[in-house]
Amino acid sequence: MASLTGSSWEELRKQARLLENDIDVKLVAFSKLGSSSSTSGLSPESVPLINNEDMFDTLSMELQQLLNKLSAINDKMADLAPSGAATMHTIKRHREILMDYQQEFSKTSARVNARREREELLRGGNSSPPPSAGLSRRDQYTKEANHLHSSHVLVDEQINIAMEAREHLTSQRQSFKRMQTTFNDITNRFPMLNSLMYRINAKKRRDSLIIGLVVAVCTFLLLLYAFH
Known part of the structure; x- marks a missing residue:
């Protein structure tokens, strides 16, 4: 039984370290996105379909899930920890790391939420949705694809007109050359x-x-x- 407990303890420690490394990397990206995820200066038609705001929200959900998972692993480690001062120190250290991550996550989230509220106030509290608010992502992609197709058709028409004009001028030039040759x-x-x-x-x-x-x-x- 002691061997099984020791094996479970080491496995949990390994999982905790992997989660901590993953969370650390994602928190750095999360903080950078939080500093550059403003789209208040863009019109609805200028905002890209996948912008920093979307990435920030997605990463926020991922980090919240990872933090919850790390917290659950820490609790299991405390339940299965062998007796000893070194073990208690290890558990304490993992809990401190988790607390630091949670504080960093909360601080970045609060900063972005405050910025969003400030931008909403600066927009004058306009509650009317943008023209594309009722469209799903798929509909927006379809709309962009239709715009591109229309542009391609227009360009093709202009190219065809230019080619026809070139052929007409070439034909006239050949006719003049034949007349000159005849004279x-x-x-x-x-x-x-x-x-x-x-x-x-x-x-x-x-x-x-x-x-x-x-x-x-x-x-x-x-x-x-x-x-x-």
């Missing part, structure tokens, strides 16, 4: 055509010059006759 072929095939066009333009310029001289002489003669 060059005609010019190379009929070299006399350029010469004919040049003579026609030269004759037009000469006729314009003659008409201009005739008009100038007539105007001069009319002015001369008018002054005489």
Whole structure:
């Protein structure tokens, strides 16, 4: 019976140390979340679906369960403890560690609760729920997915329009190149055509010059006759 009791005692001590290590790590994270879990400056649409407030509340529940479990193990250790001063000192030490953890947990929880109450007062006691308050997490994820899908569809439409415009411009460019090639072929095939066009333009310029001289002489003669 003594051997069984000793084995149970050592097993409980091992469980207590593991719980204490786990609680210690989680308390550090709990304290950090308590210092940065404010979302009062964000609009309801800007608050992420999983924010520091949610993580803080989840971790708070986990820590409360671990502390309760550690307290129960300490009580069992006291019931199964072998007699002796060293054993009593060990039990006392585990209870002191548990008390320190409980105090740290309570202090962080109280600080966050006080901050939440202060933020609620600063918001003017507005009791109306945010637009997304009636939505479950699943509904909010669905809403975000629909927004993303709509954005993707809009982007795809703009890309298609840009590609169609690019294809149209490319087609026009190819048409102009074909026309230019055709004109060059005609010019190379009929070299006399350029010469004919040049003579026609030269004759037009000469006729314009003659008409201009005739008009100038007539105007001069009319002015001369008018002054005489």
